Amino acid sequence: MSIASLADAPLAWIALGLALLVAVLLLRRPAVPPELISGLAQLSGRLDQLTRTAQAQGMALASQETALADRLAAQQLAIAEGLARMGERLSVLDSAQANLSALTAQVTDLSAVLSNRQARGALGEAQMEALLRDALPAAALSFQHTLSTGARADALIRLPMPPGPIAVDSKFPLEAFRRLRAAESDAARIAAGRDFAADVLAHVKAVAAKYVVPGETADGAILFVPSEAVYAALHADFPQVVEDAIRRRVWITSPTTLMAVLTTLAAVLRDARLRDEARAIQAGVARLAEDAGRLGERVTALRRHLDQARADIQGIEVSAEAIRRRAGHVAAIETDKE
Incomplete structure (x- = not known):
């Protein structure tokens, strides 16, 4: 109710x-x-x-x-x-939690890889190789290239002379940089920075000595740093190291700057290819002109032959006419005798 x-x-x-x-x-x-x-x-x-x-x-x-x-x-x-x-x-949220757990495991694996010098070098080399393959044609690349001096470069970019082939090295000392980042006191930070600068300079000298071969390579080489953070810290806190590397004709690059350099080198390769194609076209045109000249000579010779043949034909016609007249005279003589 x-x-x-x-x-x-x-x-x-x-x-x-x-x-x-x-x-x-x-x-x-x-x-x-x-x-x-x-x-x-x-x-x-x-x-x-x-x-x-x-x-x-x-x-x-x-x-x-x-x-x-x-x-x-x-x-x-x-x-x-x-x-x-x-x-x-x-x-x-459950799915995100599962993805986060998987990502945590991957980060842990990546940390383990980066803590191993050999594995870290292989990772940097693979990153460098991927950048080179994305930016340049395969014909312009040679990986693990052995120079005439016996030194083996991680990669060689085949550029025409000048500047010539450029060697790329992907190994870089990171242990001192890790100590620099982990330093908790000013003294430890100064000592780690000094060690980091010394390691980088030593590696720059080794790259300049091994991968710059007069007459075989360009007068400089590329040193690839597989970390933007290390590259930024190097230019911000150790400018003297960068300047020394430039004086030794060793160009330090990061993934971003290497891509910019490779874009420029790709333009150089395109220009060189265009110049080669232009030279080939010029050579073809020159051969075509030679063929045209020979054709003109042959046409002139043929004209001479035709003129001679025409003269010969006229001579034959004159001889035939003379024979005809003489035959007529002979026939007339025989008729008078009869």
Whole structure:
């Protein structure tokens, strides 16, 4: 039963009872005082008004109940949708957690690789090789190239003379740099920086001595640093090392700067190829001109032969005409004898 029906029932029964009481009193009017009958009539009217008011309030309460039920249903639907979205987000979080765990394992493996000098060198060499293969044609590259001096370069970029082939070395001393980053005191930081600068200079000297061969390579070589952080620290904190490397014609590059250098070298290779093709076209045109000259000579000789043949034909025609006339004379002589 609704709230409106519960509110309407008692008042309706009370109003009905009062109406019956007034009717009975009216039937027994001589024995009932008029004031009582009037009061009961007023009370019945008040109860009737209260009944109508209660009915109106009941209808309003019923409307409120309907709205409340609709709101509750909407809230239940929203809660269900929120729980569904929460479940989806939890599944996404589970997937992200799994990916994070896998990434953590990969970072741990990478840290183990970087802590090993040989593995770190192989990683830098693979990175350098990938950059070279992406930027330059395969015909211009030679990996693990052995020079005439017996030194083996990690890569050789075959450029035309000048400047000539350029050797690329991908090995770089990082132990001192790791100590520099891990230093906790100024003294340890200064000592590690001094060791780092000495290691880099020693490696620069070795690259300049092994990979710059007069008449065989260019007058400089490329030293590839497989870390942007090391490259930035080297130029920011050790400019004297970079200047010394430049004086020794050793160009220190990072993955980003090496790609810029390779882009320039690719343009040089394109220009050299265009020059070779232009020379080939010029040689072809020169041969074509020679062929045209020989053709002209042959045409001239043929014209001479044709002129000689024409003269010979005219001579033959003259001889034939002379023979014809002489034959005519012989025929005329024989006719006179007859």
